[in-house]
Amino acid sequence: MEFDMMESGYALIEAVLYENMGMAQKLLESENYDINEADASGRTALHVAACHGNEHVVRLLLENGADINARDKNDNTPLHWCGHSECISILAKYGADFAVRNKIGATAKDMAIRRGVSPEVIDTFERYEQIFVRQGCDRKRMAGEDSISPMWYEFGQELGPKKVFLLVLFLLCFSLYIAYTVTGFSKHVETRLPLKYDSPHYEL
Structure with a gap:
């Protein structure tokens, strides 16, 4: 993933984005500055630092109270x-939730796989997911059994609500037609006169 140029006015986010550590430290030392300030897309400075793999900044932000599970839009x-x-x-050590799913129903590991990260990174995700489960995470939540499949969510997003409604309506009508056809055929079979044993068409 890559970040677009941040909008002006998000000083800490821009400082982290451009790795201006002096400015970032100065802002963090300011009592009136909100460390969890988000840009127009809902991304915080911690999102930016995590995206760029800046270990020092990630740790610095977490030590200063950044919301580790902050969500963007x-x-x-x-x-x-x-x-x-x-x-x-580092995020795992500070309590990141490995079971959180985004709007398409994907976990952090799912997104990493989609981006084609290295096997080493996937192994790291899997190792911490196992630890997360052992520490008491609901297995169903981790497995996503209570969430919408990412594939179906994306399918719905592409079609739009109107087309999804029409598709559901079509499938419902088609199902009713099939049911009527099958039951109608069954009734026809049941009401036919049975063959007599002396019928020339009857064979043992």
Whole structure:
């Protein structure tokens, strides 16, 4: 994933994006500055640091109270944007939720796989997911059994609500037609006169 140029006015996010550590440190030391300030897409400085794999900044932000599970407008947490093993480990140590799913129903590991990250990074995700489950995470939640399949969510997003409604209506009508056809045929078979044993068409 890549970040577009941040809108002006998001000083900490821009400082992290351009790795201006002096400015970032100055802002963090300011009592009136919101470390969890989000840009127009809902992304915080921690999202940016995790995306760029900047271990020092990720740790610095977390030590200063950054929300580790903050969600952007697509419900991605910083972990969803992360593609570096060391940053994953840091986020895990500070309590990142590995079961969180975004709007398409994908976990952070799912998103990493979609981006084609290295096998080492996937192994890191899987190792921490196992630890997360052992520590008490609901297995159903981790497996996504209570969430919409990413494939179906994306399918619905592409079609739009109107076309989805028409598709459902068509499938419903088609199902009723099939049911009527089958039951109608069954009634026809049941009401036919049975063959007599002395009928020339009857054979043992």
